[in-house]
Amino acid sequence: MHPDMTDDPRHRPARAPIVLAIEGLCFAGKTTLAHALATQRGAVAIPEYAQLAALPPWPPRHREDVLVALRHFLHLERQRAALARRGPGTLVVLDRSPLSLIAHEFGMDRLGVPAAPEFAAHLFTEAAQRGLILTPDAYAYLRVPASVSAARQARRGPVPAHLIDPRAQTGIEAASHFYLDAVPPRRRLRLEDTAQVSDLLHAVDRLLVELPAPGEQTVPSWHILASAALAPGDDKRSA
Secondary structure (H helix, E strand, O other): OOOOHHHOHHHOOOOOOEEEEEEEOOOOOHHHHHHHHHHHHOOEEEOOHHHOOOOOOOOOOOHHHHHHHHHHHHHHHHHHHHHHHHOOOOEEEEEOOHHHHHHHHHHHHHHOOOOOHHHHHHHHHHHHHOOOOOOOOEEEEEEOOHHHHHHHHHHHOOOOHHHOOHHHHHHHHHHHHHHHOOOOHHHEEEEEOOOOHHHHHHHHHHHHHOOOOOOOOOOOOHHHHHHOOOOOOOOOOOO
């Protein structure tokens, strides 16, 4: 190779886009933020699972129903990865990620229905390691007051009742924050009581500017949730 060829943009390796996962409970503002990043920051916004296919029947009758549902979500996750890889741009925004799916299993466990959090953690970790699905480079977790969530629900209509059951939400948040506590601080963003889209965009901008270089301070695999023993009320929200 000519010694000056690496200085020619035509011969530089293409930089992989940054993958940002937006997480949070129902009505936290995830989709609104994803759309805003797409329209105002040129991001490729990947829709959440319910926008791609019908959700599996609930409640599951037994554990096998849960495993079938998780494999269904893995199929959707592979579709989402394909959409992201076809899209242009330097930023991919996931409206929910496998963290949501794994945390959901912890929430369902709180409700006393069949659940498989350990299986979910292993399933999506293995798929990510094989390159079948995307691994987020950073996470933004949104949380709004109960009054804001209720007002949004009234405007947008109901969601499946088990997703807004306080017991389930406690389990979902416990698992989510257990994982986020293990994510390097420069790769995570917790936004509480922030409802203005402009404020969310500015916070994400700061996160992306300060993001470590690829390969530095990497996010842990979801495998760490496989052995997480989360007691009731173990809802961590440390900075």
